[in-house]
Structures are given as C-alpha cells and as structure tokens.
Amino acid sequence: MKRSIIITGGAGFIGSHVVRLMVNKYPEYRIINVDLLTYAGNLNNLRDIENKPNYRFVRANICDTNTILSLMKEERVDGIIHLAAESHVDRSIKDPVGFATTNILGTISLLQAAKLYWESLPEKYEGKRFYHISTDEVYGALEMTNPEGIESPFTTKASSAHHHAYGTKFFTEDLKYNPHSPYSAAKASSDHFVRAFHDTYGMPTIVTNCSNNYGPYQFPEKLIPLFINNIRHRKPLPVYGKGGNVRDWLYVEDHARAIDLIFHQGKTAETYNIGGFNEWKNIDIIHLLIETVDRKLGRKKGEDESLITYVTDRAGHDLRYAIDSRKLQRELGWEPSLQFEEGIERTVDWYLNNQAWMDNITSGEYEKYYEDMYGNR
Ligand code: NAD
Ligand code: DAU
Numbered sequence: 527m528k529r530s531i532i533i534t535g536g537a538g539f540i541g542s543h544v545v546r547l548m549v550n551k552y553p554e555y556r557i558i559n560v561d562l563l564t565y566a567g568n569l570n571n572l573r574d575i576e577n578k579p580n581y582r583f584v585r586a587n588i589c590d591t592n593t594i595l596s597l598m599k600e601e602r603v604d605g606i607i608h609l610a611a612e613s614h615v616d617r618s619i620k621d622p623v624g625f626a627t628t629n630i631l632g633t634i635s636l637l638q639a640a641k642l643y644w645e646s647l648p649e650k651y652e653g654k655r656f657y658h659i660s661t662d663e664v665y666g667a668l669e670m671t672n673p674e675g676i677e678s679p680f681t682t683k684a685s686s687a688h689h690h691a692y693g694t695k696f697f698t699e700d701l702k703y704n705p706h707s708p709y710s711a712a713k714a715s716s717d718h719f720v721r722a723f724h725d726t727y728g729m730p731t732i733v734t735n736c737s738n739n740y741g742p743y744q745f746p747e748k749l750i751p752l753f754i755n756n757i758r759h760r761k762p763l764p765v766y767g768k769g770g771n772v773r774d775w776l777y778v779e780d781h782a783r784a785i786d787l788i789f790h791q792g793k794t795a796e797t798y799n800i801g802g803f804n805e806w807k808n809i810d811i812i813h814l815l816i817e818t819v820d821r822k823l824g825r826k827k828g829e830d831e832s833l834i835t836y837v838t839d840r841a842g843h844d845l846r847y848a849i850d851s852r853k854l855q856r857e858l859g860w861e862p863s864l865q866f867e868e869g870i871e872r873t874v875d876w877y878l879n880n881q882a883w884m885d886n887i888t889s890g891e892y893e894k895y896y897e898d899m900y901g902n903r
Contacts, residue, residue: 538561606640607789619707637729668848682855684863697799775866816830
C-alpha cells in the first residue's frame with residue numbers, strides 16, 4: 527500500500543532517524559519532513575537520504591495550521607508522525623511560554639489541520655493515523671527505594687550488563703500524569719489534546735511515551751553528546767547535584783524501529799510505553815563515557831576524571847525514570863536490539879568520527895547559546 531506521511535521535527539535528533547528509516551524501508555511511500563529548523567533542527571542529519579525520490583523537506587512551523595493544511599491537501603497525506611517539539615528541560619525552565627507555544631499550541635494546530643483535511647474527504651478518517659511521540663517525563667518521577675541498585679525484575683536486549691533497577695516501581699501506561707517541568711507539563715498537555723481529538727472527533731490517534739534516547743545526531747546540550755564533546759576538548763563536565771539521578775536509556779534506532787512498528791500495527795487510541803529496562807545513575811554513565819572516550823583517544827585510563835565538576839542542581843530535577851515497556855513487547859512483539867554498553871561504544875565512535883558534524887554546531891552561535899542558558903561555567 528502506498529502512503530503519504532508527514533513527519534514533523536524530522537531534522538531533529540530522533541526525527542532524523544525516523545525519516546531515514548522510513549525513506550529507506552518504504553521506497554513506495556512519500557515521506558514529507560516538516561521542520562521549522564530551530565536551533566535544534568539540522569539538515570546535516572539527513573545528507574545521506576536528502577536526494578531520494580520518495581523524500582521531501584518542507585520548512586514550516588507546526589503552529590501554522592493553514593500551511594500544514596495546504597501541504598496535506600497537496601500531498602494527500604494519510605499519516606502524521608509528530609515529533610516536532612521544544613525538547614530540552616533546562617531551556618523550558620528559562621522559557622515556559624515558548625515551550626507551551628510549540629508543544630501545546632503546535633500540536634493542537636497540527637491536529638486541527640489534520641481534522642479539517644481528513645473530514646473533507648469522502649472516506650473521512652478511514653485509513654488515517656495521527657501518531658504523537660511523547661515522553662516518559664509526563665509520569666513525573668519515581669522513588670529511588672534502592673539507591674545501590676537491585677537486580678532488575680525485567681530485562682531486554684538493551685539492558686546494561688549490570689541489570690540494575692533503583693526502585694520497585696516502573697512507569698506503566700495506566701499511571702496518572704504528574705509532570706514537574708514546564709517541558710513535561712507541555713508534553714502532558716499535548717498528549718491530552720491528542721486523546722481529546724480521538725474521543726471528540728473520532729480521529730485515529732496513537733500516543734507513545736519513550737525513555738531517554740541516545741545515539742548519533744543528538745544536539746550537544748543533552749548529557750551524552752555534551753559530555754563526549756567536552757571530554758574530547760578537556761572541558762569541565764557539569765554534573766547536576768550529586769549525579770545520583772536515574773534515567774532509563776534506549777538507543778535511538780531502537781526507538782525509531784518501535785515508531786515504525788507502532789505506526790503500522792499499533793491499535794488506535796492506545797498508548798504504548800517504549801523503553802529497554804536500562805536504568806543508570808548519571809554519575810555512572812559519566813564514568814563510563816570518560817573511560818570510553820579516553821581509551822579511544824589513546825589517553826591514560828582515568829586521566830579525564832578530573833573534568834567532573836559538580837554544579838547547582840536542575841530546578842525540580844526528577845529523581846528517577848524507569849519505563850515498563852512490557853505492553854509493547856507483549857502486544858506488538860517489539861524488542862530493542864542493542865545492548866547499552868555496545869550502544870555507548872557505537873555512539874562514542876560516531877561522535878569521534880564525525881567531528882565535523884559536531885564542530886559545525888558548536889562553532890558560531892553555540893557558545894553564546896550555551897552561555898545564555900548556563901552562564902559562564
Ligand atoms: P530535538 O530537539 O532534537 O528536535 C526537535 C525538532 O523539532 C527540531 O528539528 C526542530 O527544528 C523542530 N521544531 C521545533 N519547533 C518546531 C515548530 N514549531 N515547527 C516545526 N518544527 C519544529 O528533539 P528530539 O530529542 O529529537 O525529540 C523529538 C520528540 O521526541 C519530541 O517530541 C520529544 O518530546 C520526544 N522525546 C524525546 C526523547 C529524547 O530522549 N530525546 C525521549 C522521548 C520523547
Ligand atoms: O526521558 C525522556 C526525556 O529525556 C526527553 O523527553 C527529553 O526531550 C530529553 O531531553 C531527555 O530529558 P533529560 O532531562 O533526562 O535529558 P538530559 O540529557 O538533559 O539530562 C539527562 C540527565 O543528566 C538529567 O538527570 C540531568 C543530567 N545532566 C544533564 C546535563 C545537560 C547533568 O547532570 N549535566 C548536564 O549538563
């Protein structure tokens with residue numbers, strides 16, 4: 527079957543992996559990447575597929591309902607995979623209104639364009655899909671009842687060799703939303719609007735909530751690429767608080783594979799959590815990154831441990847995230863493919879082998895952006 531799909535935020539980190547996967551896997555589909563190219567959007571993420579005949583890039587704002595509506599009509603769009611968002615928690619603390627505008631109003635505007643177009647067709651919503659990509663942060667923070675880590679009751683191929691869980695509770699799909707940051711509050715609100723468009727108008731929607739992604743093409747404001755680049759340049763590594771917060775990490779290509787599967791086989795109006803049961807304390811990841819980068823650059827073991835610099839904690843810093851993805855495994859047979867320590871090897875290799883990509887971002891405006899955000903650390 528031919529499909530015509532808009533992917534929003536396709537020039538960002540996760541979006542570029544989803545675009546690449548869909549363009550390569552489905553030559554018979556039309557894949558339209560709609561991205562505003564904010565500071566986080568980068569067409570260098572897509573050089574390898576930009577000339578494929580089934581791919582089109584359109585620079586547009588998701589808040590612009592009319593432009594999206596015209597594009598949907600022109601391309602006869604029958605599916606939307608919505609990733610465009612402001613995505614960095616620290617930025618949301620500085621600019622809550624900007625986050626509400628993009629993440630809430632942008633999502634409503636996109637839903638409205640889809641509603642106007644699909645309801646104008648004779649078959650209406652039949653064969654259509656609006657798939658909204660969200661985050662585990664909407665569930666809030668879990669308690670850390672086992673600060674030293676216990677053996678995880680659940681593991682997947684993505685789970686780290688240490689198989690730790692830092693508490694007994696996990697985020698399941700039926701948990702009440704309890705977001706804490708302006709970013710997660712805005713994402714939570716957008717999730718509610720997506721479900722409201724299903725319940726009110728019958729739009730065939732799906733929502734997924736994924737844990738922290740890592741891998742190539744991530745903007746170096748996020749922990750893993752920032753720290754790899756800082757270790758490379760021997761710059762301080764700003765660890766928030768004591769570095770004891772826990773995140774649950776998934777390789778970005780495994781997230782993209784889940785998105786492809788759910789877009790095609792997920793049940794309308796359902797929510798699926800995506801994650802690989804792979805909890806890590808920040809400080810442990812930071813030691814692993816230092817060891818890995820130093821080894822690959824031929825530096826002495828432990829040489830760059832002295833770069834670790836404890837800084838003021840993030841306001842409202844969520845203590846622990848841990849996703850329960852068993853519904854997705856059980857109902858759609860999804861399994862992550864890459865074990866975490868292997869994924870970190872691959873990720874460090876990618877950033878060290880693609881220094882031009884990183885240098886292109888970190889030259890020019892980046893220093894100013896970083897200083898505006900964090901002061902002169
Ligand atoms: P990102 O910041 O790397 O990319 C966001 C993209 O959206 C950029 O290309 C940007 O130009 C584009 N964009 C921003 N505002 C826009 C607008 N108004 N109109 C059109 N395009 C706009 O983000 P990411 O880390 O790739 O995250 C993508 C999505 O996945 C987000 O919705 C995020 O909430 C969600 N998510 C991210 C993670 C993660 O670990 N990064 C985990 C779970 C869910
Ligand atoms: O859980 C999914 C979420 O993961 C996504 O929805 C977000 O879009 C994505 O940005 C990510 O949010 P986090 O806040 O968890 O990611 P970040 O990389 O900013 O931080 C990871 C952890 O590392 C967090 O506990 C804060 C800490 N940290 C981060 C930075 C940038 C530091 O200690 N120092 C830093 O400089």
